[in-house]
Amino acid sequence: MQVKQVMLNNPETLYYWQTLADAVAVYQRQQVNCAPVLDADGEVVGIITVFRLLEALQQGATMATPIEEVMDRKLVCIDEDTGFEQVANLPIDRLIVLNKERRLSGVLTRIGLINKVHRALEKAERELAAVLEAVPNGIIAVDREGKICHINPAAARLLDLPVAAALEQPAATVLAASGLSQFLTKAAGDQFHKARAGDRTLAIRRSSITREGHEQGVVLVLQDISELEAISSELQVVKSLNRQLKSVIEACYDGMVVIDSQGVVLGVNEAYGRIMAPGAKPLLVGHKLQPDATLAEDQLHQLCCLVRDSRKAVTVMYQTPAGREAILTGSPILNEEGTVSQVVISIRDMTELRHLKEEAQRAAAEIQALRARHLAAPEVIRQSPAMQRVVDQALRVAAVDSTVLITGESGVGKEVIARLIHRHSRRCNGPFMEINCGAIPENLLESELFGYEKGAFTGASKEGKIGLLEVADNGTLFLDEIGDLPLGLQVKLLRFLQEQEIYRLGGRHAIKLNVRVLAATNKDLARMVREKTFREDLYYRLNVVPIRIPPLRERREDILPLARHFLEGFNNKYGTAKRLSFAACKVLEAYSWPGNVRELQNAMERVVIMGEGDLIQPEHLPLEFQGERQEAGKTLVLRELLPLREAREQMERQLITMALGQYGSLRQAARALGVSHSTLLRKAQSYELVVQNCTEAV
Numbered sequence: 001m002q003v004k005q006v007m008l009n010n011p012e013t014l015y016y017w018q019t020l021a022d023a024v025a026v027y028q029r030q031q032v033n034c035a036p037v038l039d040a041d042g043e044v045v046g047i048i049t050v051f052r053l054l055e056a057l058q059q060g061a062t063m064a065t066p067i068e069e070v071m072d073r074k075l076v077c078i079d080e081d082t083g084f085e086q087v088a089n090l091p092i093d094r095l096i097v098l099n100k101e102r103r104l105s106g107v108l109t110r111i112g113l114i115n116k117v118h119r120a121l122e123k124a125e126r127e128l129a130a131v132l133e134a135v136p137n138g139i140i141a142v143d144r145e146g147k148i149c150h151i152n153p154a155a156a157r158l159l160d161l162p163v164a165a166a167l168e169q170p171a172a173t174v175l176a177a178s179g180l181s182q183f184l185t186k187a188a189g190d191q192f193h194k195a196r197a198g199d200r201t202l203a204i205r206r207s208s209i210t211r212e213g214h215e216q217g218v219v220l221v222l223q224d225i226s227e228l229e230a231i232s233s234e235l236q237v238v239k240s241l242n243r244q245l246k247s248v249i250e251a252c253y254d255g256m257v258v259i260d261s262q263g264v265v266l267g268v269n270e271a272y273g274r275i276m277a278p279g280a281k282p283l284l285v286g287h288k289l290q291p292d293a294t295l296a297e298d299q300l301h302q303l304c305c306l307v308r309d310s311r312k313a314v315t316v317m318y319q320t321p322a323g324r325e326a327i328l329t330g331s332p333i334l335n336e337e338g339t340v341s342q343v344v345i346s347i348r349d350m351t352e353l354r355h356l357k358e359e360a361q362r363a364a365a366e367i368q369a370l371r372a373r374h375l376a377a378p379e380v381i382r383q384s385p386a387m388q389r390v391v392d393q394a395l396r397v398a399a400v401d402s403t404v405l406i407t408g409e410s411g412v413g414k415e416v417i418a419r420l421i422h423r424h425s426r427r428c429n430g431p432f433m434e435i436n437c438g439a440i441p442e443n444l445l446e447s448e449l450f451g452y453e454k455g456a457f458t459g460a461s462k463e464g465k466i467g468l469l470e471v472a473d474n475g476t477l478f479l480d481e482i483g484d485l486p487l488g489l490q491v492k493l494l495r496f497l498q499e500q501e502i503y504r505l506g507g508r509h510a511i512k513l514n515v516r517v518l519a520a521t522n523k524d525l526a527r528m529v530r531e532k533t534f535r536e537d538l539y540y541r542l543n544v545v546p547i548r549i550p551p552l553r554e555r556r557e558d559i560l561p562l563a564r565h566f567l568e569g570f571n572n573k574y575g576t577a578k579r580l581s582f583a584a585c586k587v588l589e590a591y592s593w594p595g596n597v598r599e600l601q602n603a604m605e606r607v608v609i610m611g612e613g614d615l616i617q618p619e620h621l622p623l624e625f626q627g628e629r630q631e632a633g634k635t636l637v638l639r640e641l642l643p644l645r646e647a648r649e650q651m652e653r654q655l656i657t658m659a660l661g662q663y664g665s666l667r668q669a670a671r672a673l674g675v676s677h678s679t680l681l682r683k684a685q686s687y688e689l690v691v692q693n694c695t696e697a698v
């Protein structure tokens, strides 16, 4: 055979020879013991070892001899398809590569093999390095000894150190500087962890590199999530703000609609439907407002246009088809260019608000009335037949719903009787309201009684006010000092008594009520009618049932029971134990009591507070009592200037009362007064006095 050349395992070195002897010499010189054999075309046709070659040559072998026959036993045969990776770890020195016909196609020594593997690995490594450099995540590979065997630029950047300073360094030390060494240990597991490194937030994941179940190293993947975190927290804030805004709008008692510049509804709450279009199809987000769709929608559309054009907040009033009154305020939201990007419309239901206010006022007034009623339980103390008659009358009249006019001097107990009537009437569970017509200026009195609508007059409260008549609905209104009611109001009161309905000041709607009116006066209303200072029609309307309470001096039997009643009350109040001496009782009984029961009540309180000792003597009583005692029987006491006719009437009334009280008989009394029996009877009748033993009620 003609062997032209032998290629040694070192591919860079080619040796040419003419004879086999040359080849053998090359082998020996290179100190190798095997080599491929190439044919004349340069194709590797076999492998041959030095010793086997010599041996085979000696035995006359040719290149056609099967390879197994000349193969060194230490060699392993592989075919061309077997990968380098699979044989790289085999404990062999030589590798023979066969072609398909199982003929030798090449040979690799360990060095050549490793070189080849290395080259492949280096290529793969270069490709991997390029990939690792390109990825934005930081990657740190740590070998079995715990040293960093790879760190990509992203990781070096995140840890703020040069790649060279980290490579081959103990990973625990390098990562300790950034506080990340804990993630090297198995305890960190293979899930993501969040950690701070400098001013960054990192997501870290640890992966083990294992071979045959043993950990060979660790790879840490680092990701900078600072921006992500910031964006995510911003997103959270925006989401939560959005949620808050939605719930605020929804929780609003007022209606709210947000509309964009094109008239498309961006948001609407439930209150909108309740106020503007109850029961109608709801206004939906995304709906474009149409000018002529519904009244409510048309209103929104118009308001939106007004706000868009003026770029200012606009307020309009709107009356819903159901008769509700609403105030709509549209406010613009301007964008950076200064044009209106959205319009926020708030809708306030004034009807509801007004009703609520009235309800609250009524409730407050009723509470006050209830309290007053419970606090002032009218215990009517009486001993005299005259007062007993008054009480009987009151109880009788309580059962019917008529108007009552209670007359009598100041402090006789008119209010007490009024309360008694209310308490025993069907209305006793309703309010008892009272007003002193003489204590309130005329202009105020009207609004107090009838109430007023908002803006009815200058200075009126914006929301309007409910009047006492309305508060007293289903109850009783006690008009004290009715004689002081101005003429203008007398007309209004009369109208109310006839119609049982009122108009508030500035109001156009009649309000139906169910109120019983009790009136009281210490004035002579009949005379006022004559003098045209009190309306006759009202007088007769009020005077349906008249009750006259006699002054205390005309019912002296009541003085001591009342005095003891008040004394007991004040003893309880002030923790005293005062009682009246016989002499003091006589003084009290003799006194004329111009201030009536109220004066007696005040006197008892003064004595309890000021008097010394428990037994009240005449000297403990107010000075005017003593003076009158001395003067009593001699002269008539006048305390104030009054018209002669009134003085004469008072005097006559007193004298007739005294005479009747003293003699008990009309004739004897007439004789004592020096008038005829019929004159006395006529006068007693005109003064509405009771004449006992002679006639019944006069």
Ligand SMILES: Nc1ncnc2c1ncn2[C@@H]1O[C@H](COP(=O)(O)OP(=O)(O)OP(=O)(O)O)[C@@H](O)[C@H]1O
Pocket (backbone or CB within 6 Å): 379, 380, 381, 382, 408, 409, 410, 411, 412, 413, 414, 415, 416, 417, 480, 520, 522, 562, 597, 598, 601
């Ligand atoms: N018969 C009575 N029994 C118990 N207390 C009485 C009686 N009469 C009057 N009083 C008390 O005397 C005081 C005055 O009574 P009241 O206010 O009813 O009189 P009035 O006639 O309405 O007075 P005015 O004309 O000033 O309005 C009240 O404190 C009342 O409680």
